[in-house]
Amino acid sequence: MWGLTLAGVIALLALDFLVTRRPHEVSMKEAAGWSAFYIALPLAFGGWIWSQYGQQTGVEYLTGYLVEKSLSVDNLFVFMLLLTAFAVPAVLQQRVLLWGIIGALVLRGIFIALGAAFLANFAVAFLVFGIILLATGVKILRDQVTGAGHDVDVATMRSVRLIRRFMPVTDDYRGTRMSVVENGRRMLTPFAVVVVAVFATDIVFAVDSVPAVYGITGDPYLVFATNAFALLGLRALYFVLQGALSKLVHLGYGLAAILGFIGVKLVLHWAHGVWPGVPTIPTVWSLVVIVAILGVVTATSLYATRGEDGDAEGSAHVAEPGAQHHR
Template sequence: MPPYLSALVPTATAPAGEGITTIADPLMWGLTIAAVIGLLVMDFVVTRKPHEVSMREAIGWSTFYIALPLAFGGWIWSQFGQQTGVEYLTGYLVEKSLSVDNLFVFMLLLSAFAVPAVLQQRVLLFGIVGALVLRGIFIAVGAAVLANLSFAFLIFGAILLATAVKILRDQTSGASHDVDVANMRSVRLIRRFMPVTDDYRGPRLSVVENGRRMLTPLAVVVVAVFATDVVFAVDSVPAVYGITGDPYLVFATNAFALLGLRALYFVLQGALSKLVHLGYGLAAILGFIGVKLVLHWAHGVWPGVPTIPTLWSLLAIVAILGIVTATSLYATRGGTGDAEESAHVAEPPARQH
């Protein structure tokens, strides 16, 4: 077994720097990955025939994809105890919060590429698959790093603190986050090597015209979404490693948070513009977890340094999300006049690609 995979399924508990502790054996890993693949296949079947997503359909699938991870969290709690259960629920809440930030960028991309409404959920599904693959790689790498480098927690903490500062700076400056499609590296690279049709051809990624293969705009937007997935993985994976060192819980929380994005997008499409203070909340959450990671590293060097219990992390994250949601709704009350201006100035910042 390759070293980066053996780090994910150790046979015994080991202290930090000598191995990774996980609740899952190879069978549990296999069943979980099979379940994730099964859910993705089901989503592709659902979106096989392009159609506009009704609010009723979106709410139904969102309810399913929220109930499923919560039920799984209840099973984790009952089988492995309170500490593990709290780690799972906290990690899931963090990843779900960050996934809302993903939706802002997806919304900008779908708008910039003028993706027809009937094809939007197919683009989102491709983005989810790309995100799952990339985060799987990052999780494996992160497990190997944590198993072999004692200062890895300090590195992860620094990444999250830097990301928090960047988000906070963008939020306070009211920086524009429009997507300039023509100048995206991925788009320029594609058009350099492959011709692209002028219009969409249903769910097809490529067509043959005049004897030559051409990509459709759908293929270009899918590549653009994949490019943004890389950025999201850079801070999402370290964030959940700040909650739990178990790579199985990191994978499960990431997978469950991503699987429901397709439906959640259509539920929150109108509400996203009202979450004008979400950037402050994400900056606070990432900064909090960054400090938690730095303290964890310092505690290993100087035992007298305090650490932050996972239960405190859960309560802090819930409080932060509750506060920014309440202040956002208050700032945008009425939806006109000064509220709209406030919403425009304090537009939640999407991480740049």
């Protein structure tokens, strides 16, 4: 299973490189088609897991996938801000996202292996992971309340400052090239710098997501499979949700609640091993709670932003009463 899954992930990444080999702007039709594919594939795989390994394993996989997909949507906010801050041309955006996905897969693979070893050798690991998720949930909630949840200051990023200190950077993009030779010296392009910035944010995302899915299942294979499937569809999902992301104004509250819930679940699991009378939370109930939270924050977000499109359109007409529309 490990060999087949890794081969499948590599094949899908190779397919994505073929799709993005010619830089182009992504149409909604193209993005929607690939998004549908990358949602249908993990769901079909989940159905196969359920049929082959039973309900418990199937529910663990589906719950873990839902958690990882939810966290990946939040990650898209940061990717959007990075692409905007670096003024990445539209034709190059999907290649930047693809490099970010590859970096995330590698980093999460490392974190998953370390997490599995930690859990296998130290029972207190469940308590440690639970505290990490509770602290992360509190941070997300605080950032949501203060409105600082997705601020990105490129100039202060350590990775960017380090690159600019040791390597010169060209003033403009050179397609998908990472570096060029000008006047006899090697120079990086802004494309390379934004890829490194995305890699740096991938590390932060891995710290949150891996303990979260370990709170659903202790099987390293399911942890990797759910992470891989959630990440592989990000490139296309970014362009589908690019306009809708701004409407998910309450997503931070939902993610804080989900991470807090899984954190409590892990702490209870650790406490149950120490004091058998302490109750634990079944995975089925985890799935129910996570679906309910996501449904509520999506509904409240859409309700809170229900009039924004009309207001923006009305403002445009007031500002430019004589403007004509051209195709």
